[in-house]
Amino acid sequence: MTQATTAVEGVSLRLGGFSLRDIDLTVAPGQILVILGPNGAGKSVTLETIAGFHRPKAGRIVIGGRDVTDLPPERRRVGLLFQNFGLFPHLTVAANIVLGLRAGRKPAMRPHDPALAPLLARFHIDHLADRLPEDLSPGEKQRTALARALAMQPDLFMFDEPFSALDAQSRETLREELRAFLRETRIPAIFVTHDQADAAMLADRLAIMNHGAIVQEGPAADLFKAPANVFVADFVGIDNRLPGRVIGRAGDRWRIDVGGRLLLARDDRFAGETDANVFVCIRGEDVVLRGAGITECGNAATNRLTMRVVGVSGLGAFRKVALDGDFSLVAYLTRRDTEKLGLAPGNDTIVEIDPEAIHLLTDSGGNTIQWSRPDASTRA
Amino acid sequence: MLPRPRGVLLTSWLLGGVLLVFIVVPLARLIGSQSAGSLMRVAARPDVRQAILLSLEAALLATCVAAVIGVPLAYALARAEFPGKGIVGAIVDIPLAVPHTVAGIALLFVFGRRGIFGGFADRWLDLRFWGTIAGIVVAMLFVSAPYAVNAARIGFEAVDPRLEKVARTIGMGPWRVLWTITLPLAWRGIATGLTLTYARAISEFAAVVILVYYPMTAPVKIYELFLRFGLNRAAGMATLLLAITLVLLILFRYVAYGQKKATGYGR
Known part of the structure; x- marks a missing residue:
């Protein structure tokens, strides 16, 4: 690898009755890795483990070249977006983003950080600074959440079915916006979904997951063309x-x-x-x-x-x-x-x-x- | 749109209306029985004023204690999974089911003169639970704390744990997440719980009267007036107490629910 790598290496985990077995994943800068699998496959647990909410029993997690296996979530520099984008409903757009700007710093209670205005402008949400999340459209929510995550200069973006509550049309628009954003920043991204349309539109690399293990992983085009087994074939929508x-x-x-x-x-x-x-x-x-x-x-x-x-x-x-x-x-x-x-x-x-x-x-x-x-x- | 199921709604209103009447009519009759003049006369009596103030003060203290030790329990019950969680939840509910005279007697075994804690506190902490506001607070706390725990628990459970996770990933430590995200979002549940706790604490009679007869709280004083002077005297003070608690409750509800505005912080 020429640039700082982001990789999950041989991670195993036991969580109540569920376990992750020997997960290996790699994402290069500028790449989107989509993890596709049915509900209960362990996709979200995998993301949460990468973000630092579960301690693996074996294996290593490297983000942006740093081994973060023993770091708490707040020191891993991972931008996480989930369904409905996870904005704090009691805080305005500006206050949400300011929390990201203060990442790891002492909470100086200044609502208007000098770094705020450029971020608002970049995501075209300047006029929404004083709105609450409930008053935003899905697109505005996504942009706010991206701005908040970008504010803390993440080494990795992770998405946990962010579009699952949206109608087909917004879904498509937001996918394109998201893809353009990730291409531009070149921050590697892991995107979890059970929707093959998400995978088809976003994935550079694709990992198919089932029962807590990766069934097949590789360049997305390969998986779509040549699934390794029946499960993958059905999941990538071989007609x-x-x-x-x-x-x-x-x-x-x-x-x-x-x-x-x-x-x-x-x-x-x-x-x-x-x-x-x-x-x-x-x-x-x-x-x-x-x-x-x-x-x-x-x-x-x-x-x-x-x-x-x-x-x-x-x-x-x-x-x-x-x-x-x-x-x-x-x-x-x-x-x-x-x-x-x-x-x-x-x-x-x-x-x-x-x-x-x-x-x-x-x-x-x-x-x-x-x-x-x-x-x-x-x-x- | 389907037409409303009129029959069902109508029956619901008819039956429910009986309950509303049942609640409102006695209270309205009580208030209606008092002239402004007679209320002023009651309010002018120092013993009545003292009893009411004592009730308000002790209930406030009990509510504060419930907030400090009950809200954390609510958080733990909402967030942690552990064996015996159901049992802990049931323990919290016990005071709701136990007759309050029984609660008072049980409390005597711990906080009474010869109680396991009462004796110790008397000797080493110079703290007595008989004849003092401390005893009143203890009795009030026992019977009203479940309201604080249960409502706050519902409040915490309504906060999506994923929001707390997102907060962690953008750089906040666990305590900061609690203060910045969880508590503000659970605030309504907590406030509801504390309001109920306060109301329940003011109204407590049986447990208080068994643990601490003097100094008299308002309900005890009303009972005494009723026994010594009859319905009219008691009704005067009862009206006064009712008015005060209603005003307080409305105020609390306003504070908890009225301000549905942004708290973009720092402004």
Whole structure:
């Protein structure tokens, strides 16, 4: 690492009946790490441990190059935002921010710190200085909370589902604002959520968590494209996960039997063998529809099949098209394409799937999680 | 919007109205029975004035003690998880269920002349709980402290612990978080609890009369007037006490709930 690192190294923790097992995470300056997982996975406990509210039984926490494992929360320099942004409801915007400015200093009771005005201006909340949090819009709350956290010059930002109480539209706006802010300051950030849209929009790196352990961690694009197991696949929203069987190999392609149809898949990470049961994972946007007019011709290297449209749903820019043939498939198209191709229930359509767009997962039986880390214990 | 369930609301008001009438009518009759002149005459009596002042003073002291030792207990009950938490909560509620004569007698075993603490305090601290305001405070505290603890606990429980965590992360130590964030946010619950404590302390009769007959608090004095001179004399002083406590309660409520304004601090 060239710059000061922020990392969680082998942290384990026991908290009542719950435990965190061997958590390893790294965030570089300018990066956003999203921890995605279902409720009760241990995401919040992980954040609280990083912030210093639980003492790990093993492992080390490094923030901005400093080992903070033994420091109390007030000396870790971590900006924490949670649902509704955690503004102090009895204090005005200015008073909230001044508390951040006084971090670690003696509480000189001056409401108008000289550093306050520039902060208010930077976040465009100068006119709100004397308002109480209850009178702010979600965006203004987020900016106030960011200003307050930034005031104490944090080495790390952490977010615990800050948008979970918001409507979809504010959520999207605030996500973009937040992303721009983090890009600009280059302060590393950890963002906890169970919403894959948050993850898709924000994550540079992604960690999937379940039952107190990291199931898979890596660059976000990798996880979205090539989840390591069924749990991750379902969690990053792989739309099509079809059971199949490996028939054999032809060059760099795997030949897979799915519902009696042959599909070719190119997945260099897959290390299966003939007759192995697999899951064929295809993202909805990688299912290409050609309409009914085109005959099956051309490139034999792609998967091409005829399927019947059984449903079209969605009202916004995108349509979800449900298809049926030897197996069921979901495709995502723009509204325009859907209309142009005349996709309506009952019509047939040509479906193309690039072998490169297919990701293969070993079917390890039911929902058992196959750990990406060989040393991690299996789920109890 | 669904139409209001009229039948249910109507029945609720009819039944609840009986209770409201039941509370208001006796008090209104009591106040109505007194002319301004007779009230002035009662208020002019030094023994009556002394008793009322003693009640107000002792109740204030009891409330202060309840604040100092009851509010911390409320905080602990609201924030800490420990085995036996339910039992501790139940112990706090005991004085609400025990007849107050029983409370008074139990207190005699500890604070009486031969009580385990009373004797010690008399000998070594020159502090007596019989015939003194200290005894009155003790009796009042015993019966009224649960109100302080329970209401303050609700107040603390309503403060999102995550706010305290955020406060820690922006650089405040645990004590500063308590003073700057937790107490101001729980203030309403605490104030409600202390108001109830004060009101309950003023009104206490049985425990006080068993532990300390003299000097007389207002309720004891009213009882004495009732026994010696009959209803009319007692009603005069009762009206006076009622008026004073009502004014105080309204004042407290105003202080606790009236100012819903910003406390951006330092201004």
